[in-house]
Amino acid sequence: MSLDGFSLNPLINELNDKLAGGRIDKICQPNKQDIYLYIRQPGQTYILYLSINPQNPMANITEFQPDNPPEPPVFCMVLRKQLEGGRIASISQYGLDRMILIDIDTLGPKSLIITKTLIAELMGKYSNLILMQDGTIIEAFRRVGENSNRVRTVLPGQNYEVPPIQDKINILITDTNSFIERLKTYQEATLYQAIIASGLGFGPITAKEIIFLAGFSNDLLIKDMDEMDFSSITNIIDELKLMYQEKNFSPTLVLDKKRKIKAMAPFALHIFNEKDFTLKTYADINALLEDSKNYTNSYYNLPEKDFYRKTIHNEINRLTKKEKILTEELAKAQKAEKYKIKADNLMTYQYQFKDHQDKEITVTNIYDENYAPITIALDTKLTIIQNMQAYYKKYDKLKRSTQMLEIQIKRCQKDREYALTIETAIDACTTIADIEDIKAEMIKAGFLPPENKKKASIAPSKPFKFALPNGMFLFVGKNNYQNDKLTFKTAHSDDIWLHTKDIPGSHVIIDTKGDEVDEDTLFLAAQIAGYFSKARGSSKIPVDYVECRYLKKPSGAKPGFVIFTNNKTLYVTPDEDEIMPIINKDLNKK
Incomplete structure (x- = not known):
């Protein structure tokens, strides 16, 4: 769950008020989707968190300081080279789209000031961070070639192109009547569909809140509305515009009964009742986003954590299947006694039959109290004595395998229990040092191959x-x-x-x-x-x-x-x- 472009606007204003003029002291990239910028202002250092997590792209000021990986990724090194020491000139939004433009003044040759722009495109699975100068891309977090997107490529050295422009109305800079007239053009659409199609930056939550406050249902058709109905929509839009002008926000986070995020917005959300949902309000949008991380898995995604989780999960599945196979083999081996019974009966009745004649014989079972008959299959290529010896040999082999299988099953069960403890430990990891402990343990247990490459030393992990x-x-x-x-x-x-x-x-x-x-x-x-x-x-x-x-x-x-x-x-x-x-x-x- 992330903010739509309309709700992102007050957040960007908050970021600009706090960070404009600040110097970038440090840049950190702890994983494949997050960037942390340490920005120094007089008397205080802010940490700007930028995430292109497809499930929850985000930008906000955080107090959390991630571990710095010993080997920074390429994009992080480019940002350090290009931006460290620079000052943030401004933070703005492209229209009401989910795009944040961070203009940074850096010192170039002959002390000339060069402005570079870090663009955060917070657009779900298409989210990206792009560094550009004078319209030319320097580097991108995710490079997009023609094989991935034929409409828009994002590669170093190319001219930066904004995502396809939507023909919608920005209500913050446009007269409300223009927005209403645009709504009226969607005669066959529902009011909900028309608002989404007409308002720039409007997401589902914003559209539903407007409709609810106006007293209508989402599936009301535009063609069934009269001027009084449109007047109600006009009043709500004007109230929203006034709220944005006066910056009189009431940031709200909505949780369901399972404490999962249902919605978030910079204004009160009346579409959710307090009986079925928990509504939390905050002093500003930044505080809302910071708290929302406690209800998602997006707070800090450690590098390699998913890889180790998948590896140990596969190992647990392998051990489970192995235990099942061994148990089935043990059940077969435990039936070894029947081969000894057949061998003993052959020994007793061997002189009553001739060699190489019968494929099977039926005799009275010497071990049965009721003298029930037993049928014994014979190999006609072998003598009676040789058939008897073959049964004894099979009995001895199965008897030995029973003991070995029991040992292997116990060992397999212990390995599986141990692997389950590692799987649980992976979920508790919060630092790179924790992950290194998991890695070392998995290598020692044989779940991962040993590493020959030496890595930079990492501070010991802590509980x-x-x-x-x-x-x-x-x-x-x-x-x-x-x-x-x-x-x-x-x-x-x-x-x-x-x-x-x-x-x-x-x-x-x-x-x-x-x-x-x-x-x-x-x-x-x-x-x-x-x-x-x-x-x-x-x-x-x-x-x-x-x-x-x-x-x-x-x-x-x-x-x-x-x-x-x-x-x-x-x-x-x-x-x-x-x-x-x-x-x-x-x-x-x-």
Whole structure:
């Protein structure tokens, strides 16, 4: 969910008011879709976040400082070379389109001021960041060749062309009557369709809000409207224009019952009732966008995180299939006894039959209490004795394979359980150091091939650190290496250890400082343990808790594996309204 062009307008004005005149000190590109510009103003440094995430393209001022990758991507290096040290001249919008133009004055040869423009096209899957000078493209985040788009290419050295222009009316600079006259031209369309087709920058939410405030339904046909109806639309449009002129906004974020974003706008949204939706208001658009990241996956998309998640998911599927095949083979091997019975019967009755004559024989089963007959298939190429030996040989082979298969199944189950803990840990990663820990663990476990290339050193990863309402601190491991270090090196013997029962998840430590832990704190910590586990989103999650003195790591055990005694179990259903304010304030985050 992102803002339409009409709603983007006040945000761009906010950015221009705060950032114009600021010097670009630093540029960071932590992944394949985000850019962070550190902009210095007198007495303060702002961080401008630009994202071309197809699901949620965005631009806003953030307080979050991402990890700087040891090897910056090409586009980041180009921006550093071209823009660092430059001053932002202005931030503007192209019409009411979803395009942000950031003009930056840089110092050129002979101290001449050269203006370069960083263009953020926030258009869903077509989103892009483009750097240009005097109408010529210097570089683009996503290069677009003729194979990708025959209408418009975006390549270095080419002249920059704006996306195809829409023949719509900008109500902020045009008389309202012109907009109404345009509506009337769509006689066969619904009012909703006509507003979308006529107003530049109008998205579905803006159009529906206009219709609702005017007292109409979305499917009302234009041809069925009279002058009084159009007068109602005129009044609403004039109110919107006055709001934009006076900058009297009421930024609103709408969440459904599952805490998913349904809509956002710089004005109140009356189309959503408070009974079925949660409506949150903010001081400005920037604050709205910053908070919206808590309800999406767009806050910080770590590089390679999706790759490792996919790799470990494939490994889990492989181990699951392998276990199924081994179990089927074991079931067959466990039927080995029937071959021994046939061999023993052949030994008993061998003198009653001649070699190379019968393809099968039927005799009384010496092991059956009711003397039931048994039919034994024979290979006529072999003698009776040789057939008997063949049955014994098959019996011995299956008997040996049964033992081996049982060992392999147990090993496969342990590997799968371990892979599930890594999959859970990947979801908890928030820094590049966390990802490097995951990578090292997967290489050691054999899930990834070893790397020969040396990489630049990265600061050690840190677990989550949260402040609890009672003043204690709560530590949450992000991966198995952190879990081991947290449990056996950081925690004290009287600290409380929590973990979901028989479910992959993080080790959670309550730093008690030797004090007693009240039930409310214990229950809250158990909810957080359930949240940072494979059972996230479930109800009545079993969570074991015990003092750290009763924990032990078996010799040779895989990372993150512990055994314990004297534990108790709580059953919790994580309440996100209660735990999210705590989780969103990681004290180990920059």
